[in-house]
Amino acid sequence: MTQLTRLSQSATSPSDASAQVSSAAVSSASSTVSRNASKRAALAGALLLGASLSPQAMAQDSFSVCWSVYAGWMPWEYADTQGIVDKWAKKYDINIDVVQVNDYVESTNQYTSGNVDGCAMTNMDALTLPAASGVDSTALILGDYSDGNDGVMVRDGDSIESLKGREVNLVQFSVSHYLLARALDSVGMSERDLTTTNTGDADIVALASNPDTQAVVTWNPQLATLKDMPGYTEVFNSSDIPGEILDLMVVNTQTLKDNPDFGHALVGAWYEVMEKMKAGDEAALTQMADAAGTDLAGYQSQLAATHMYYTPAESVAAFNAPGLKDTMQHIADFSFAQGLLGEGAPDSGFIGIETPAGVIGDEGNVMLRFDPSYTAALADSQ
16 A cells, blocks of 8 residues: 655755746655655745745735645645636636645745745644745634644653653654654653654654664654554654644735635635545545545545544634644744744744734734634635
8 A cells, every 4th residue: 555655855945946836736646745844944045035025915816826745635636626626716706726736845935935825734834934934824724633643652661751861763843843842841851851863754664663763753654654663652642732733724814815705715615625525425535545646545544643624613613712822832932942933033922823812922923823714704604
């Protein structure tokens, strides 16, 4: 069975990547990419771009959004190829181009540079890449959260405390790194109690088989492989922090404000696909699996560890939950501690984050907004 991966890629410069974004940029089904990035390099390039971007947008009738291969984002491939996005765009008399980008960092750079109007990314990346670069961004769709897809594995240990004094291999500055920080915090420990070593996810499984490897933090399908290795025990996973590692569709705030139909069309298309997935539409799920380079069983195993918000009402509830504000505070604290908010950031509140429960950080510098109104409008219409 071919496995769906989140392969960490090195950062691509936005200027180089811009030439690659078009409808023809769809990669082959075997391409594997990651929601994670080499954050420092990506942020450095994005900051230069963000400084030169105009905060003004205008009414328009053509838009583009991009996505990369991951279980929670495969619905965009289906919505595009089955004409669902086109149908909803036509309803609002606009055009929306849905583009697959074969590198996750490239996709976020495309969005930050203004080459596309929206991009599928995690909540952590939305803060540390476009928002930290001065691009006011809105989480339009809250699609899912990791519910066991990410885990902390220890050799010859059975608790988080057994990590003390050990070397932990992971993709640095990624959601795996964040997961480790949350695990340590849950038992009163910190990264000072161990050593972290940056390791590409493509090397994780081979490294884990080395008897000298002491601990690993990774995601599926590598995580599933490690669980089958003798000597390893999972001591913490993303289901222990439900709702914290979020997958979103992020759009430019000014563009959305000037063109609300753009938001309504995207939300409508997304939840039409969600309805099919919730009903277990095998043809739809098989197409998503094929596009991801896996089979139906492989894709369903990924979805089993992914908490999808299949209805607008479920997503609105997640948007409005007080826990979202707490989650983003954790994300901001971690990001600041790792230097991911920019060298000039004096504290974790440097970038304001607006949630329905209130603003985190600087209210005068809000650069990331969680807006449930478009999803709520669809829920109310059903």
